[in-house]
Amino acid sequence: MEILTHGSVLARFGHALSDPTRARLLLALREGPGYPAELADLLGCTRQKLSNHLTCLRGCGLVAAVPEGRRVRYELADRRLAHALGDLLGVVLAVDPDACPDSAEKGCC
Structure with a gap:
């Protein structure tokens, strides 16, 4: 194991x-x-x-x-993965807002 x-x-x-x-x-x-x-x-x-x-x-x-x-x-x-993925996406965009240039305009991220 x-x-x-x-x-x-x-x-x-x-x-x-x-x-x-x-x-x-x-x-x-x-x-x-x-x-x-x-x-x-x-x-x-x-x-x-x-x-x-x-x-x-x-x-x-x-x-x-x-x-x-x-x-x-x-x-x-696990249902907690949905929250973790959302949190991870939010952190990545906070650190690098240019990672998704359409996020503010389209609200996609």
């Missing part, structure tokens, strides 16, 4: 966020659960690529798969 240190736990989280599609996927799931086909359409990627990203996020412990009959719904593994 591997014992994870705080540093390695944060490194896994950083790995999950290091890909723009995975970051967008986490932000989409922050709004609520979703199904792979719908999430792939929302993110503009293939179902295969989405499946690979979901596998990575599940491996990092950030996303959970919930079987529903023949379908599988994906959601954040």
Whole structure:
């Protein structure tokens, strides 16, 4: 059994966020659960690529798969992740407002 240190736990989280599609996927799931086909359409990627990203996020412990009959719904593994992602986004924009130049105008971030 591997014992994870705080540093390695944060490194896994950083790995999950290091890909723009995975970051967008986490932000989409922050709004609520979703199904792979719908999430792939929302993110503009293939179902295969989405499946690979979901596998990575599940491996990092950030996303959970919930079987529903023949379908599988994906959601954040812990509701606190939604708040943490929002807080992290807020801190990044406070430190570097130019990271999202449209944030003030569009209110997107």
